[in-house]
Amino acid sequence: MSEMNADQKIEHIRGLIALAKRWDLFFTILGMLSLMVGLLTFIVLFVDMAIQGVPRLSVDFFTSFPSRKAEDAGILSAWVGTVLVMLLTALAAVPLGVAAGVYLEEYAPKNWITDIIEINISNLAGIPSIVYGLLALGLFVYYFGFGQSILSAGLTLALLILPVIIVATREAIRAIPQMIREGSYACGATNWQTVKDHILPYSLAGILTGVIIGMARAIGETAPIITIGALTFIAFLPTAPFQGDPPAGLFDWIFAPFTVMPIQMFNWTSRPEAAFTENAAAAGFVLVFMTLAMNGLAIYVRYRLRKNIKW
């Protein structure tokens, strides 16, 4: 190379760069293609569902019970069931998951018992959901006698998403710099004061994101809910508190039988008539919309809460 003059050297370098950059181009295209496969599949499925289902969407569809006649059938019992089950899932899973995550990060002694618990929490997240259904059938439905109720379903899904919330809580807590913790203790704060005044507020964005992602997973779960015995056809709502005769108690609804959106869809797709397939597509559209709305909420919450926190 010593015999090259300056111009030749520059030419040579440019040639090398051009060659190397071809790989950049190659990988950009490869990456975009990979992305497209996933994205396009989703878009095609979603558009297909929307084309079939959207014409069925009307106020009646949301306010009607399922019916033997496809054009009269609606998702009232299903969406109410889904909302109520999700409410109980959140009420059970959030306090338990957050408390467990905070305990593991801020209180637990660092020893082998804690290590074993940590490994198993990650494992729990990988257990097939139907196994949770079987566990719940034995534990909640029969042993505790909650029956095939909204309560049993809510607790089952809570178990299912507990690992997600615990892991999200721990990751959010770990992102808090140690010097913030030390700053709090140096002021004379106790463990609990540090958790309540700093750890929880500063990790809230991450925790909420985890909660919503967990809920978005739970909302589409079918197998464990069928396992514990959700009904596939239900033409009444749980009695609201203080309604009916004799008046229902504040919490009577949690023992009511129920169905949820994915089960309603599953029920309709198994019917031969094309009209029911349209109903299923419409319900699917609503379910996907609910999930996307939750994810949107997660992004918004994260953005709002993180605005004040920079490290």
Next chain:
Amino acid sequence: MQIPAGVEPGVEGVALKADVRDLDFYYGAFHALKKVSMPIHDHRVTALIGPSGCGKSTLLRCFNRMHDLYPGNRYAGGGIVLHPDNTNLLSPDVDPIEVRMRISMVFQKPNPFPKSIFENVAYSLRVRGMSNKSELDDRVESALKGAALWNEVSDRLTELGANLSGGQQQRLCIARALASDPEIILFDEPTSALDPIATASIEELIIELKEKVTILIVTHNMQQAARISDYTAYMYIGEMVEFGITDQIFIKPQKKATEDYITGRFG
């Protein structure tokens, strides 16, 4: 300076605020402080100097039991006696929270909480159960004045502490440390993350603060120790090599090792 009854005067007849006696400290199996002894004089600035890794921060963090936060750390002998009540800060019977309520700390990098300027300072008071608004207002204002920050922030107390400049953030942390009216404030290289102008203002502030409080400061900057401290302790690999009046340490050190370090022949 009045000498409280029962407290031995230290060098030059100044009362002692605390003294470290034959302190041994371990990080797991690592012997980080070896039989360290030194006095801390009341309402004076004492500087800890020495090469990086010699144990300055380790010694400083014994004073507010920061080491208790981590497993494996061990106070293995000796103690730190706080005057005038003769409490051994490191005694297992003494609650570390109680120690931190009496001795506050300013860290190497400014570490304001992601809260408002007001709430940052008020936090030291809130952990002590203070919730009366006008009382909090008064105490926060006087702490911010004490930290020479009030004029710059009095009209934006609800803004985030993190929006301040680095030097202002460090003064905010000083205000937070000052608000609870501590007996000693510990500083761990408080200016090492700051520019020269911010450094000068913090140094000036530390000199003013000794009217109110006893100060123990770690610095790796010898000029800084010479400028602001009354007493200087020179440490080397976990041992206290020499302690004395700052002027004497810098002009006529007793030990050859101290002289070598100060004259830059090593370190």
